[in-house]
Amino acid sequence: MQGIRLKRACLFLWWAACLWRGAPAEASTSVIFPESWEIGQAFAVALSSHSVFESPSVTWMNRVVSLDVEPGREGYVSYGLLGSYVRDVKPGDYPLEFQFVQDGERFLVQCTVQLKAKKYPEEHLKVDGKMVTPPKKQLARIQKEAKLTAAARRTMTQKRLWTTPPARPVSGVFTSSYGFRRVYNGVPKGYHAGTDFRAPVGTSVKAPFAGKVVLTGNHYYAGGSIFIDSGNGVVSLFFHMSEIAVKEGDTIAKGQVVGKSGATGRVTGPHLHYGLSLAGQYVDAAPLFETSITALLKTMKSAVVRE
Ligand SMILES: [Zn+2]
Known part of the structure; x- marks a missing residue:
């Protein structure tokens, strides 16, 4: 899983009280994001899991984007639409970080998106x-x-x-x-x-x-x-x-x-x-x-x- 890091953040007790605990065998959680994309073009991200999660967000270009939690095909899913403004963003590698709370723990998933130049006339x-x-x-x-x-x-x-x-x-x-x-x-x-x-x-x-x-x-x-x-x-x-x-x-x-x-x-x-x-x-x-x-x-x- 090159370029992706999962970190357990500190446990906050107030979250633990309202969590439903899924069976471990079904608790697979995934993130979807582009490894590489063109500057100025919109891309999608998603966080999906067989078991419930809370407080999902994604941090991109120094903004924390609050995501919704919806029923998905295999449990729960959060969708986001992100992009970069051609005037402000140069080609390069940019951090994209998912955050969510699951089983009473707060997780950070650190990813990298490579933004490539696109020629606009x-x-x-x-x-x-x-x-x-x-x-x-x-x-x-x-x-x-x-x-x-x-x-x-x-x-x-x-x-x-x-x-x-x-x-x-x-x-x-x-x-x-x-x-x-x-x-x-x-x-x-x-x-x-x-x-x-x-x-x-x-x-x-x-x-x-x-x-x-x-x-x-x-x-x-x-x-x-x-x-x-x-x-x-x-x-x-x-x-x-x-x-x-x-x-x-x-x-x-x-x-x-x-x-x-x-x-x-x-x-x-x-x-x-x-x-x-x-x-x-x-x-x-x-x-x-x-x-x-x-x-x-x-x-x-x-x-x-x-x-
Ligand atoms: Zn116009």
């Missing part, structure tokens, strides 16, 4: 000059909005409301992909952190995942915006909306209409920008529309960590 755009270098009087507003959106993206809830594949938010084709190096009016301005869909102003926008609205607003760059938390660090962002049909705290069903697309904020024309943040890392949502967590997990390494 450059995109030159012409926008209104004030959207490249904002007027000074807008700086306070921009800073305030950056704080609000960062907090929304840090939302971490345990219940898994996301299911795969996600529903497409609009039926239009992709017009700009994730990871494009964006050059606005000749000035490099970072990377495209989402997927743009063709959508005339007024197109109904559906939630790709069930969840809860954590932020709505009319922001300087993003225009009409909605942030939806779907659990385990999975947060969806919708930008440039002309109408917002939900409010903070609303519970959203998968496929529910959350508003109408538009051309508000920093845009070159009407479209829907859909962003997917996984534990704070913006990833490429596009491939997820064509796959499922089960299919993703099949491509990854599975390792028994407890017999």
